[in-house]
Amino acid sequence: xxxxxxxxxxxxxxxxxxxxxxxxxxxxxxxxxxxxxxxxxxxxxxxxxxxxxxxxxxxxxxxxxxxxxxxxxxxxxxxxxxxxxxxxxxxxxxxxxxxxxxxxxxxxxxxxxxxxxxxxxxxxxxxxxxxxxxxxxxxxxxxxxxxxxxxxxxxxxxxxxxxxxxxxxxxxxxxxxxxxxxxxxxxxxxxxxxxxxxxxxxxxxxxxxxxxxxxxxxxxxxxxxxxxxxxxxxxxxxxxxxxxxxxxxxxxxxxxxxxxxxxxxxxxxxxxxxxxxxxxxxxxxxxxxxxxxxxxxxxxxxxxxxxxxxxxxxxxxxxxxxxxxxxxxxxxxxxxxxxxxxxxxxx
Amino acid sequence: xxxxxxxxxxxxxxxxxxxxxxxxxxxxxxxxxxxxxxxxxxxxxxxxxxxxxxxxxxxxxxxxxxxxxxxxxxxxxxx
Numbered sequence: 001x002x003x004x005x006x007x008x009x010x011x012x013x014x015x016x017x018x019x020x021x022x023x024x025x026x027x028x029x030x031x032x033x034x035x036x037x038x039x040x041x042x043x044x045x046x047x048x049x050x051x052x053x054x055x056x057x058x059x060x061x062x063x064x065x066x067x068x069x070x071x072x073x074x075x076x077x078x079x080x081x082x083x084x085x086x087x088x089x090x091x092x093x094x095x096x097x098x099x100x101x102x103x104x105x106x107x108x109x110x111x112x113x114x115x116x117x118x119x120x121x122x123x124x125x126x127x128x129x130x131x132x133x134x135x136x137x138x139x140x141x142x143x144x145x146x147x148x149x150x151x152x153x154x155x156x157x158x159x160x161x162x163x164x165x166x167x168x169x170x171x172x173x174x175x176x177x178x179x180x181x182x183x184x185x186x187x188x189x190x191x192x193x194x195x196x197x198x199x200x201x202x203x204x205x206x207x208x209x210x211x212x213x214x215x216x217x218x219x220x221x222x223x224x225x226x227x228x229x230x231x232x233x234x235x236x237x238x239x240x241x242x243x244x245x246x247x248x249x250x251x252x253x254x255x256x257x258x259x260x261x262x263x264x265x266x267x268x269x270x271x272x273x274x275x276x277x278x279x280x281x282x283x284x285x286x287x288x289x290x291x292x293x294x295x296x297x298x299x300x301x302x303x304x305x306x307x308x309x310x311x312x313x314x315x316x317x318x319x320x321x322x323x324x325x326x327x328x329x330x331x332x333x334x335x336x337x338x339x340x341x342x343x344x345x346x347x
Numbered sequence: 348x349x350x351x352x353x354x355x356x357x358x359x360x361x362x363x364x365x366x367x368x369x370x371x372x373x374x375x376x377x378x379x380x381x382x383x384x385x386x387x388x389x390x391x392x393x394x395x396x397x398x399x400x401x402x403x404x405x406x407x408x409x410x411x412x413x414x415x416x417x418x419x420x421x422x423x424x425x426x
Contacts, residue, residue, distance in 0.1 A: 280385035287388040327351025341412040346363040
C-alpha cells in the first residue's frame with residue numbers, strides 16, 4: 001500500500017486556537033483531525049501527521065521548514081497533503097510553503113486546498129497543486145474528498161486533466177495536448193478573430209494573467225513638514241468598539257481621534273481582531289498602532305504633523321473587494337485632510 | 348488597502364510580519380515587524396526593549412516614505 005503524510009495546523013490538531021499559534025513543529029505517528037478523513041478517502045495509508053502552529057510557520061519560516069524536512073528524511077511516503085486551509089490566510093501560506101519545500105526536497109507529489117481569497121493561492125499556485133476549497137471548515141470533508149480523488153489519480157498513474165478539468169488553480173504550465181476537434185490552430189485562431197470582429201463572445205486558449213500593480217507614489221521631500229497618518233488592519237478600536245467593526249470578514253472601518261493622547265492605553269483601546277491571540281495588543285495597543293512612537297517623532301520634529309485620527313479595520317477573512325472599497329473610502333478622508341504619507345500596520 | 352492609498356498618490360509603507368504576502372499583494376514599500384499578535388514589541392521583553400524596537404522600526408518606516416525607489420523594496424531594520 002502506498003503511503004501518505006499529512007500537514008495540519010495547531011487548530012485542526014485540536015491543540016488550541018490563537019493562544020497556541022506559536023506551537024512548534026511536531027510529527028506524530030497516526031491520524032489526527034483532518035488526517036482521519038484523508039486516510040479514509042485516499043488509496044494510501046496516512047502514516048504520520050505533522051502539526052505546526054500558524055504563527056510559528058509565519059514568523060520562523062526557515063526554522064519550521066528545516067525541522068519538518070528533518071522529520072521527513074527517514075520516512076517513506078508517496079504523496080504529501082496539506083490542509084485544507086479554507087480562507088485562513090496564515091494556514092494557507094503555511095500549507096503552500098511546506099508543500100513547495102517538500103516537493104523540491106523529496107520530489108513527491110504535493111497537494112493542498114484553499115479558498116480563492118486565501119493569499120496562499122496567489123503565492124504558491126505556480127509551484128504546486130492547490131485545489132479550490134470552501135471558505136470555512138464546514139467544507140472540510142468535501143475539500144479533502146477533492147484532494148483525495150486527485151491524489152488517487154496520481155497514485156494510480158492515471159492521466160491527469162487540465163487545471164480547469166481537475167479543479168486546481170492554473171499553474172501557468174503549458175502542456176501539449178491533442179484536441180478531439182480536427183481544426184488546426186490557424187483555423188481556431190481565425191474563428192476567434194471573426195467572433196471578436198463581430199463582437200461575439202469567444203474563449204481564448206491562452207489567458208494572460210492580469211497583475212494589478214500600483215505605481216510607486218512620489219516620495220515625501222521634507223518629512224519635517226509632512227502630515228503622517230496611521231492606518232491598521234489589526235483591529236485596534238476604543239474598548240467599546242463604537243463602529244461595531246466585525247472581528248473577521250470586516251465590512252466596516254473606524255477613525256479615532258488621538259490628538260489629545262500620548263499613547264494608546266490598554267483598557268481604553270483593545271483589538272477586536274479574531275485572527276490572533278489578543279493578549280499582547282490588549283495590554284499595550286501601541287504594539288499594533290504605534291501612537292507613542294509617532295508622538296515622540298512629532299516632538300523631535302522628525303515629522304511636521306501627526307494626523308489627528310488613526311484608521312482601523314480587521315484584515316482576517318476580509319475579501320480583497322471589501323478591503324479595496326474600505327481603502328478607497330479611507331483615502332477620501334486622507335486626501336481631504338491633506339495627509340502626505342501613511343504607515344499601515346498589519347497583523 | 349495599501350494599494351488604494353498608493354493609487355491615490357499618497358506614499359505608504361506597509362509594516363507587517365508576512366513579507367511574502369505583502370509583496371504578492373503588491374505593497375511597494377515594506378518594513379518588517381516581529382510577529383503577528385505583537386508586530387512592534389514582544390511582551391516577553393522589558394518595556395524599554397519593546398519601545399526601542401518599536402521606535403526604531405517606525406523611524407525606518409518614516410524614512411522609507413522619503414525614499415525614491417524603483418521597485419518593491421523591503422527596508423532593512425537593525426533591531
